[in-house]
Amino acid sequence: MTFRPDILCPRCRRINARRASSCRYCNQALGFVDGNNCYYLTRVIKTGGQAVIFEAIDENSNRTYAIKEIVLPLDPDRALDAFQRCAIEARLLATLAHPGIPQFYSCIIENGRVYIVMDLIRGTDLEDLLRSKGQLSERDVLSVANQACDILHYLHTLPSPVIFRDVKPSNIMIDAEDFVTMIDFGIARFTNNQRGSIMGTPGYAPPEQYRGDVSVASDIYALGATMHHLLTGRDPRGQKPFTFLSVRDLAPHVSPLTANVVTHALHIEPEARFATALEMRNAIRAVIRSEETNILPVIRDTSPIPMRTPSAELTTVNLPSSVVETRQIMPTSQPLVPTKELGFAPPLAHVTVTLAPPSLPALPAIPLAPPPARGNPWRWLITFIIVVTILIGSVWYIRFGQYLLVPTIPQTITVPFEVTVAPDADINASFYAAADAYVRETYGTRMRIVATPQFDKRPPEVVAQQTDGSTQYRGVLVIDIAP
Secondary structure, three states, X not given: OOOOOOEEOXXXXXXXXXXXXXXXXXOOEOEEEEOOEEEEEEEEEEEEOOEEEEEEEEOOOOEEEEEXXXXXXXXXXXXXXXXXXXXXXXXXXXXXXXXXXXXXXXEEEEOOEEEEEEOOOOOEEHHHHHHHHOOOOHHHHHHHHHHHHHHHHHHHOOOOOEEOOOOOHHHEEEOOOOOEEEOOOOOOEEOOOOEOOOOOOOOOOOHHHHOOEOOHHHHHHHHHHHHHHHHHOOOHHXXXXXXXXXXXXXXXXXXXXXXHHHHHHOOOOHHHOOOOHHHHHHHHHHHHHOOOOOOOOOOOOOOOOOOOOOOOOOOOOOOOHHHOOXXXXXXXXXXXEEOOOOEEOOOOOOOOOOOOOOOOOOOOOOOOOOOOOOOOHHHHHHHHHHHHHHHHHHHHHHHHHHHHOOOOOOEEEEEEEEEEEOOOOOHHHHHHHHHHHHHHXXXXXXXXXXXXXXXXXXXXXXXXXXXOOOEEEEEEEEEEEEO
């Protein structure tokens, strides 16, 4: 039997038992079947915008994944646009193979939602680190930027170049071994210096990106803005657009060489920035190796497609004979004697000691009390009273006791409902309230609902959309009632 943690319903987000196949609250199927894989959601990792990131487990391989859920809008035009963005992200991820990019596995469409299955990255994004620390050390920022340049260089030099278009702290994750991973390729695009849509994060996106022009220089600017935020703690989203104060004015401890790299990447004109991500990486590595900075963080080479070194390696060390001490443990003079089952040491010798009993004075004989007389009349009287009481109680219970007990065996009824749900109301709660009102009106106060109602075979369906924003649903509930 495969172990599975408590699982979440993809529809109502409530926790269900490990072995459940459908949600006990809304009757939604809990697993996503894709070929030989069956994914179950186990927890919410992060929410933001229109997407939710879940941790999931594949029941067949018992392997964990990250699943990105994107809810499609109700408006057909907006839904089509969102679906096209999901399809582009899935197609793009499927072509990438780099240790700094999550591997893509599958794209599943179900119940008006798109689910993208990818590698689970165990770590923390830089925005959370900024929130807890305020700013990062120069050593850590250079190490992160060095690896980010490797990833961008890989994307920019593909046969069909990819511009990430949304480099920012929340899209850069770092794990316990200080490996960097770039996530959320939702607005990344295949491009060859062509005009695109106006998308990006204000504060990190360069000026030309607002005009629809994206190129390698756009990602370099965004990485420079990210480095500025990490070094100074100054969030560019709350400042005047395209305005960055000097790094050393905000953080005097930062070396001039690092500040120059950031200034070069943030130049307002794309042609004045680093020409490529590789050129920016070489400038960062020159800072790392410089005696002026004196920080020397680990330089990770991850271009073009490296193999990560396992965290724990077996290392053979040859010690000189002068530091090796050899000890020989001699066996004891009394060898071990194995038995048929386990080897034990020979048992200790048994010594038998015979002690003469002490002479004690003779005790006088004690006469025994005579046995009680048989046929005690009180015992027979008490027995008769008990038997008569039991008989009378049984007759009374059979005749009258049944009216004192209320049967509690639940009855199951199936009732169709049409419920109007307000824009901010929960669909399940609205149907449950309708069921409660129906039971009270039909059966009175004598009956009550004894278990959470379940939808019969399928979830409710939309009947009509009202002008006030509310939605009318039709569904069939299975209700257990009892007195």
